[in-house]
Amino acid sequence: MVSLTPRAERLLKALIEQYIAEGQPVGSRTLVKQAGLEFSPATVRNIMSDLEEFGLIRSPHTSAGRVPTERGYRFFVNTLLAVKPPKTWDMTSIEDRFLADQDPQQLIESVSGLLSQVTKLAGIVRVPRRADVGFLQLDFLALSSTRVLVILVTQDGQVLNRVIHPKRPYSASELQQAANVFNGAYAGLSLAEVRRSLVDALRRDSEDMQQILRSAVEMAHQVFAGEAMSEAPLFVSGESNLLAFPELSNTEKLRRLFEAFTAKQDLLHLLDQSMVSQGVQIFIGAESGYEALESCSVVTAPYEVDGQIVGTVGVVGPTRMSYDRVISVVDVTARLLSGALSHGLPG
Amino acid sequence: MVSLTPRAERLLKALIEQYIAEGQPVGSRTLVKQAGLEFSPATVRNIMSDLEEFGLIRSPHTSAGRVPTERGYRFFVNTLLAVKPPKTWDMTSIEDRFLADQDPQQLIESVSGLLSQVTKLAGIVRVPRRADVGFLQLDFLALSSTRVLVILVTQDGQVLNRVIHPKRPYSASELQQAANVFNGAYAGLSLAEVRRSLVDALRRDSEDMQQILRSAVEMAHQVFAGEAMSEAPLFVSGESNLLAFPELSNTEKLRRLFEAFTAKQDLLHLLDQSMVSQGVQIFIGAESGYEALESCSVVTAPYEVDGQIVGTVGVVGPTRMSYDRVISVVDVTARLLSGALSHGLPG
DNA sequence: CCCTGGCACTCGGAAAGCCGGAGTGCTAAG
DNA sequence: CTTAGCACTCCGGCTTTCCGAGTGCCAGGG
Numbered sequence: 001m002v003s004l005t006p007r008a009e010r011l012l013k014a015l016i017e018q019y020i021a022e023g024q025p026v027g028s029r030t031l032v033k034q035a036g037l038e039f040s041p042a043t044v045r046n047i048m049s050d051l052e053e054f055g056l057i058r059s060p061h062t063s064a065g066r067v068p069t070e071r072g073y074r075f076f077v078n079t080l081l082a083v084k085p086p087k088t089w090d091m092t093s094i095e096d097r098f099l100a101d102q103d104p105q106q107l108i109e110s111v112s113g114l115l116s117q118v119t120k121l122a123g124i125v126r127v128p129r130r131a132d133v134g135f136l137q138l139d140f141l142a143l144s145s146t147r148v149l150v151i152l153v154t155q156d157g158q159v160l161n162r163v164i165h166p167k168r169p170y171s172a173s174e175l176q177q178a179a180n181v182f183n184g185a186y187a188g189l190s191l192a193e194v195r196r197s198l199v200d201a202l203r204r205d206s207e208d209m210q211q212i213l214r215s216a217v218e219m220a221h222q223v224f225a226g227e228a229m230s231e232a233p234l235f236v237s238g239e240s241n242l243l244a245f246p247e248l249s250n251t252e253k254l255r256r257l258f259e260a261f262t263a264k265q266d267l268l269h270l271l272d273q274s275m276v277s278q279g280v281q282i283f284i285g286a287e288s289g290y291e292a293l294e295s296c297s298v299v300t301a302p303y304e305v306d307g308q309i310v311g312t313v314g315v316v317g318p319t320r321m322s323y324d325r326v327i328s329v330v331d332v333t334a335r336l337l338s339g340a341l342s343h344g345l346p347g
Numbered sequence: 348m349v350s351l352t353p354r355a356e357r358l359l360k361a362l363i364e365q366y367i368a369e370g371q372p373v374g375s376r377t378l379v380k381q382a383g384l385e386f387s388p389a390t391v392r393n394i395m396s397d398l399e400e401f402g403l404i405r406s407p408h409t410s411a412g413r414v415p416t417e418r419g420y421r422f423f424v425n426t427l428l429a430v431k432p433p434k435t436w437d438m439t440s441i442e443d444r445f446l447a448d449q450d451p452q453q454l455i456e457s458v459s460g461l462l463s464q465v466t467k468l469a470g471i472v473r474v475p476r477r478a479d480v481g482f483l484q485l486d487f488l489a490l491s492s493t494r495v496l497v498i499l500v501t502q503d504g505q506v507l508n509r510v511i512h513p514k515r516p517y518s519a520s521e522l523q524q525a526a527n528v529f530n531g532a533y534a535g536l537s538l539a540e541v542r543r544s545l546v547d548a549l550r551r552d553s554e555d556m557q558q559i560l561r562s563a564v565e566m567a568h569q570v571f572a573g574e575a576m577s578e579a580p581l582f583v584s585g586e587s588n589l590l591a592f593p594e595l596s597n598t599e600k601l602r603r604l605f606e607a608f609t610a611k612q613d614l615l616h617l618l619d620q621s622m623v624s625q626g627v628q629i630f631i632g633a634e635s636g637y638e639a640l641e642s643c644s645v646v647t648a649p650y651e652v653d654g655q656i657v658g659t660v661g662v663v664g665p666t667r668m669s670y671d672r673v674i675s676v677v678d679v680t681a682r683l684l685s686g687a688l689s690h691g692l693p694g
Numbered sequence: 695c696c697c698t699g700g701c702a703c704t705c706g707g708a709a710a711g712c713c714g715g716a717g718t719g720c721t722a723a724g
Numbered sequence: 725c726t727t728a729g730c731a732c733t734c735c736g737g738c739t740t741t742c743c744g745a746g747t748g749c750c751a752g753g754g
Contacts, residue, residue: 027746040698045747063705063746103509139488143500151498151508153490161498161506162450226450239586240605249598251590258587374717389727392718410717410734 004054008047011037012056013080015048016068020320023246025065070285070319073297077282077323086328090118094329098336104157109235111313111337116238119326121317122261124300126271127233128156128310131192137183138220140175148175150223154191156305156341164222170215178216185213195224232264233311234271245318247295260292271312274300278309280331285319295319299326301334305341313337351401358384358394359403360427363415367667370593372412417632417666420644424629424670433675437465441676445683451504456582458660458684463585466673468664469608471647473618474580475503475657478539484530485567487522495522497570501538503652503688511569517562525563532560542571579611580658581618592665594642607639618659621647625656627678632666642666646673648681652688660684 014035018026028041028048037044048066051057056072097114108127115123134155141149146169152160186194198221239261242248260266270288274281283298300314313334315326361382365373375388375395384391395413398404403419444461455474462470481502488496493516499507533541545568586608589595607613617635621628630645647661660681662673
């Protein structure tokens with residue numbers, strides 16, 4: 001870790017803040033004026049020279065001002081940034097969203113929209129991979145003589161449904177009974193485990209299985225084999241906000257970025273990393289390790305249900321973003337979401 | 348309607364096809380070469396001059412070639428275009444999607460992705476506004492003593508669920524009974540009508556209502572009052588495909604367009620229009636009436652369930668798109684979707 | 695020793711000028 | 725009516741010029 005004189009730190013902070021605000025390389029003169037520094041441009045130039053040696057800033061070319069490097073941003077967020085609570089205006093618009101009492105599921109999905117609206121960047125939310133969550137119960141509901149609605153409820157309150165066409169008609173009471181037997185047999189496992197058990201049970205095809213359980217297993221298998229189970233558990237919104245940033249508006253990069261949003265693969269991996277530790281995490285530029293996120297930063301924070309981390313919320317924007325604002329927004333959103341989910345479930 | 352000499356029509360067709368393929372203004376010389384015309388560039392210039400007077404083509408500037416106007420595209424699709432069935436390759440990739448037996452709901456949502464993949468443009472799907480579809484049945488499922496999962500099934504196979512927290516605990520049989528009574532009372536109405544009835548029933552608060560129905564009405568009301576009911580019934584995918592087109596890559600237009608995709612309002616109105624009549628509809632450029640879709644065309648086709656139009660599939664791309672290909676893809680997709688939905692439901 | 699004013703230097707970006715090419719419109723001849 | 729020829733236009737790309745912003749360095753002053 002580099003150590004700078006207090007003056008150099010002050011300067012760097014002012015420079016980065018200025019650059020975040022304006023998006024233009026900032027020169028010694030403007031920096032003196034803007035930050036109200038008590039020394040001259042020449043001095044500033046000397047200090048800048050040092051900062052450049054440390055790799056914290058660089059000049060795009062000889063006679064432009066300086067812009068922060070990724071390392072500069074990193075130093076900035078690590079040691080120069082005092083994260084304040086969100087502006088009251090932001091705060092209220094976030095809280096409003098959580099006041100409306102909704103389904104956990106709907107709430108989670110809406111959070112990405114919330115984040116994008118408040119930060120004017122792209123909001124992302126990663127929900128638990130379906131296969132990983134706990135199985136709570138299954139129910140069969142006859143829609144007609146040939147169609148049965150299978151409802152799968154997970155322990156975290158997600159509901160999955162699918163219509164299947166069983167081989168023979170079942171009466172309502174048969175279905176009821178089948179569900180009861182099934183729930184008894186598979187209570188407490190994770191969805192992935194249930195799926196595995198189902199495959200086993202079908203393969204064994206044992207005669208000793210109750211007839212009714214057999215039916216249930218066959219029908220349930222159709223749900224657990226469905227692609228809904230392996231769906232990428234990621235919501236993105238407000239991608240179009242990123243079009244407003246000139247540093248991203250140039251064709252190829254933008255293209256890559258948007259494809260990353262659609263493919264979701266990379267983002268998912270990134271958010272997985274962020275789930276291992278608590279609190280806000282920040283990936284600046286290449287730190288994320290994904291080419292598509294080259295000149296972007298990602299700010300994430302995990303949220304939890306009953307003390308257990310289950311997902312992540314976050315924001316994607318250009319490296320030149322208002323880290324203090326974004327960090328506080330992401331942080332408070334994750335907290336409120338955790339609260340809303342943990343509050344809503346027990347009781 | 349303008350009437351052109353066969354030669355002029357041939358020329359126009361060749362010009363538009365060339366322009367769609369290359370995206371560059373096309374001049375007399377290249378046109379002669381490319382289309383293998385048996386007359387000279389000078390003649391072509393004369394004819395082009397006529398076409399320009401008719402407003403079918405225009406030159407971006409004096410010494411560029413000609414590009415089609417919106418009117419030109421319109422004439423092209425109306426009278427010059429022979430819509431062929433999709434290329435076999437497209438066809439198989441479409442059919443593959445429909446082979447996988449899925450939920451109607453999942454199928455519908457996946458179609459926008461399908462369209463965008465096949466056409467390399469943005470795919471859109473409009474599903475019935477929730478409030479308009481017919482009510483089929485409601486069910487209550489106890490998750491815990493304080494949480495009840497309400498499952499709402501519509502006649503077209505959509506399933507809506509929501510967790511509510513009733514005032515007092517209900518036993519499974521009470522819930523069962525409540526659902527039965529409720530289903531009997533509201534069978535056959537549209538969701539909007541059900542909602543209205545519920546509000547009425549709650550307002551009247553009449554003593555003569557069965558106790559169990561009262562409970563059902565109260566719980567159901569929480570579902571019908573939820574925002575899921577009024578959700579914009581529109582799916583968009585593959586927006587990022589549009590970044591590949593140079594004519595759209597210029598900042599502000601693109602921005603508008605993407606905002607239209609997020610806001611959904613305009614697209615929804617447009618698709619509403621397309622639902623009134625059968626078959627493929629094409630909105631070229633300003634024809635749609637929405638500024639955001641300025642240099643875009645929209646190709647749509649309604650799909651039906653049991654002979655009733657219930658939604659629309661479509662594609663959004665630059666006015667310079669391969670209309671023949673896109674039209675046939677949209678058409679066949681709508682047909683297959685109708686087939687899959689109508690096939691799956693009865694039985 | 696550090697700060698500061700001064701100065702020469704560099705470089706990018708805008709403006710201006712200069713082709714070359716592609717394409718047109720017109721005209722006159724076949 | 726078609727076509728070859730020709731003059732003309734205008735865009736795009738290229739170079740040139742110029743200006744301004746900003747730097748680095750140096751020498752003088754606190």
